Structure formats: structure tokens, C-alpha cells
Amino acid sequence: MLKNLILVLNCGSSSLKFSVINPKNEKKYLFGTVERLFLSDTYVTWESKKNKYKKNIGSNISHEQALDFVIDHIFLLEEKILKNIVGIGHRVVHGGKKIKNSILINDKIINLIEEASIFAPLHNPANLIGIKKILQKYPILSKKNVAVFDTSFYQNMPKVSFLYAIPYDFFKKYGIRRYGAHGISHCYILHKTAFLLQKSFNQLNIITCHLGNGASVSAIRNGICVDTSMGLTPLEGLVMGTRSGDIDPSIIFFMYKQLNMSIHQIEELLIKKSGLLGLSGISSDFRYLEKNYNINEKAKIAVDIFCHRISKYISAYTSLMHGRLDAIIFTGGIGENVPFIRSIIISKLSLLGFFIHSEKNLLICNGKTGNINIKTSRPIFIIPTNEDLAISRETINIISLV
Numbered sequence: 001m002l003k004n005l006i007l008v009l010n011c012g013s014s015s016l017k018f019s020v021i022n023p024k025n026e027k028k029y030l031f032g033t034v035e036r037l038f039l040s041d042t043y044v045t046w047e048s049k050k051n052k053y054k055k056n057i058g059s060n061i062s063h064e065q066a067l068d069f070v071i072d073h074i075f076l077l078e079e080k081i082l083k084n085i086v087g088i089g090h091r092v093v094h095g096g097k098k099i100k101n102s103i104l105i106n107d108k109i110i111n112l113i114e115e116a117s118i119f120a121p122l123h124n125p126a127n128l129i130g131i132k133k134i135l136q137k138y139p140i141l142s143k144k145n146v147a148v149f150d151t152s153f154y155q156n157m158p159k160v161s162f163l164y165a166i167p168y169d170f171f172k173k174y175g176i177r178r179y180g181a182h183g184i185s186h187c188y189i190l191h192k193t194a195f196l197l198q199k200s201f202n203q204l205n206i207i208t209c210h211l212g213n214g215a216s217v218s219a220i221r222n223g224i225c226v227d228t229s230m231g232l233t234p235l236e237g238l239v240m241g242t243r244s245g246d247i248d249p250s251i252i253f254f255m256y257k258q259l260n261m262s263i264h265q266i267e268e269l270l271i272k273k274s275g276l277l278g279l280s281g282i283s284s285d286f287r288y289l290e291k292n293y294n295i296n297e298k299a300k301i302a303v304d305i306f307c308h309r310i311s312k313y314i315s316a317y318t319s320l321m322h323g324r325l326d327a328i329i330f331t332g333g334i335g336e337n338v339p340f341i342r343s344i345i346i347s348k349l350s351l352l353g354f355f356i357h358s359e360k361n362l363l364i365c366n367g368k369t370g371n372i373n374i375k376t377s378r379p380i381f382i383i384p385t386n387e388d389l390a391i392s393r394e395t396i397n398i399i400s401l402v
């Protein structure tokens with residue numbers, strides 16, 4: 001019998017993901033994605049117990065129109081859903097200076113999320129559209145909307161990790177610091193690793209690698225994140241699909257002064273035209289890069305730099321573990337599905353006691369969970385991330401507190 005379902009909404013910059021979760025057995029009753037918002041041929045794919053569906057819903061579709069379709073058509077087809085939703089969890093990328101934890105949404109929180117948009121201009125405004133639309137469509141559930149933030153996981157990082165070496169006032173007055181991103185995923189992985197190792201999460205020292213289009217590494221000591229590769233914004237750190245990750249800031253001055261590029265052009269270059277796409281000159285998609293690794297020099301160098309940077313971060317983060325590292329974990333589209341990347345990265349970490357098991361590495365893909373290390377190695381796990389489930393757990397926690 002259906003009862004007490006949680007709706008999880010992830011209203012992103014160019015897509016909208018939704019899922020309806022039964023918190024009792026933590027299974028998804030229904031889930032889907034609207035893709036190509038604001039482009040031609042916007043379409044929705046969704047899956048329920050009954051079937052899988054795909055439907056074109058027009059062109060130049062906005063977030064609001066997409067949500068109308070999801071609620072008025074998909075949820076109505078599954079008419080039991082609406083009656084049984086007891087809480088709604090909204091993914092919000094940035095909590096800014098003031099919001100530390102998941103929180104019940106009200107006007108004040110909406111204003112604070114709006115304020116934090118300066119740090120996540122592509123994401124927070126889209127997240128807010130979802131929140132406002134749901135409040136308008138379901139006034140009866142207005143006190144059951146919870147915002148879950150990617151930045152919360154990093155709130156307890158020490159100052160040595162989150163401060164930049166620029167005059168202190170920039171932190172004090174303007175909140176410029178490392179905020180991190182992908183926190184919901186890294187936090188989910190922490191708890192799942194604790195379950196797999198049969199330990200309490202706050203006894204764990206682990207390094208988690210979320211490798212997708214966006215990519216980040218986090219160092220977690222005694223269950224608390226003590227450093228992470230993303231910074232003020234998700235541009236810092238690893239090489240990503242189209243983002244540069246770490247560069248010498250002087251490159252920006254060079255582009256501006258010597259190449260007469262505008263700040264807008266430089267921003268666009270570093271966010272949308274760099275990373276794997278910029279280096280390979282062809283694609284940000286790992287499926288393509290993997291196929292061409294041995295035949296295209298640029299594809300090879302792009303992948304090699306991607307791996308080099310990850311192993312460099314992992315090695316650096318071992319120095320924060322106070323002498324004990326329980327596991328390295330890979331997740332995200334690339335981490336979960338590309339054995340050849342995992343084997344390149346781990347091959348650079350033998351000094352730290354990590355050795356891959358070739359057959360297990362090939363087997364654990366496509367949504368499977370498991371370890372891929374040989375017996376004499378420290379543990380290396382593959383864990384598919386499940387941000388929706390993490391959001392639904394937080395939502396249940398918060399709404400049952402009120």
C-alpha cells in the first residue's frame with residue numbers, strides 16, 4: 001500500500017530530475033528527467049513500476065512548463081502519488097554564507113537561497129524556480145518543503161582548508177572561501193561505505209571521488225569532510241567535462257591583457273570550453289575519449305591529465321588522514337562505469353598500498369556496488385551514488401522534526 005511518499009526535485013540549469021521515493025523501503029516508486037530545457041525538442045523520460053516512457057513535450061520549454069507537465073500529466077497518470085506525498089525535498093546547490101544544514105523552506109530561506117545565487121548563478125535560480133512552483137501548486141504542503149544543500153557537507157571543514165591565501169577581509173566581508181560542491185553525493189557515499197565496512201560513519205577515514213561531467217574529490221576524517229577539491233564555485237579542482245579545474249590565476253590576466261579577451265569570454269572558456277573538451281578538441285564525453293584513447297593523441301592526453309590530477313589530489317589528501325586510510329571510493333558516471341580510468345588512477349597509488357584486481361574492476365560497472373582491490377591492497381570501492389535517496393532521507397528527518 002502506498003503511503004507517505006517523498007517527492008525529490010532537482011531543478012538544474014538545463015534539466016529537471018524528479019523522483020518519488022517510498023522512505024520505508026527506500027525504493028523509487030517513479031523517477032524521470034526532463035532534458036533539453038530552453039532548446040528544440042524538449043523531452044521527458046520516466047520510469048515507474050508499470051513501464052518506461054519517453055515523450056516529446058515541445059520546444060523552448062521552461063522549468064515551470066516542464067514541472068507543470070510532470071505534475072499534471074505524469075503524476076496524474078499515477079493518480080495515487082499526489083494523495084500520498086507527505087514531503088518534498090529540493091536539491092539546492094549553494095547555501096551561501098548563512099545556511100549550514102538542510103532546512104524547512106519559508107520566505108526567509110527563499111531569500112537566503114536567492115542571496116547565495118552570486119556563488120552559483122547557473123544553479124540556485126533554477127533550484128528556486130522549482131521551489132516556488134511547488135509552493136504555488138501545492139499550498140497544502142507548503143510547510144513540508146525541505147531544502148537540501150550541496151554545501152552543507154563542507155560546513156565543518158577547518159579554516160586551513162576553506163580559506164584562500166588572499167587578504168582575510170575578502171572572507172570576512174564577502175564570504176569568499178571554499179564552499180565545495182557535490183556534497184550530497186559525497187555524504188551519501190560516506191554512509192554507504194560505513195554500511196559496507198560495518199563501521200560507524202564517524203569512525204571512517206576515506207577519500208571519495210565523484211567523477212562525472214563535474215568531478216570532485218573529498219577527504220573525510222572521522223566522518224567529517226576536512227578538505228575538498230571544488231572551491232568558491234564548482235570550477236576549481238579536477239579536470240572536468242568542460243571545466244578547467246585548477247589553473248594558475250595569472251592565465252586569466254594573460255588572456256585579458258595580452259589576448260584582449262573580455263572577462264565574459266574568459267569565464268565562458270574556463271567553464272564551457274576547457275577540461276576534457278578543450279584538451280581533446282573533440283568531446284567531453286568519456287565514451288568517446290575511451291574509444292579513441294589509443295588512436296587519437298589529444299584524446300589520450302586529455303584522459304591522462306584527468307587521471308594525473310585525480311591521483312595527485314588523492315595522494316595529497318592522504319596527508320590529512322592522521323595515519324589511517326580506510327578506503328578510496330569511486331562514484332559518478334565515470335567513476336561507476338569506466339574501469340580503464342580506475343586502473344590508470346590506482347596504478348599511480350601503489351606507494352600508498354592500493355592495488356587493483358583486474359577482473360573485479362571490469363565486473364563492477366553499470367550500477368553495481370563492490371570492491372575492486374586485490375587482497376593485499378587497502379580497500380577500493382565502487383559505489384553508485386544516489387543523491388535522490390540522500391535528499392529524501394534528509395527531508396524525512398526535517399519534516400518529522402516539525
Ligand code: ADP
Binds near residue numbers: 284285287288333
Ligand atoms: P553529471 O551528473 O555530472 O552530469 P554523470 O555522473 O552522469 O555526470 O557522468 C557523465 C560522464 O560519465 C560522461 O563523461 C559520460 O560519458 C560518462 N559515462 C557515463 N556512463 C558511461 C559508460 N557506460 N561508459 C563510459 N563513460 C560513461
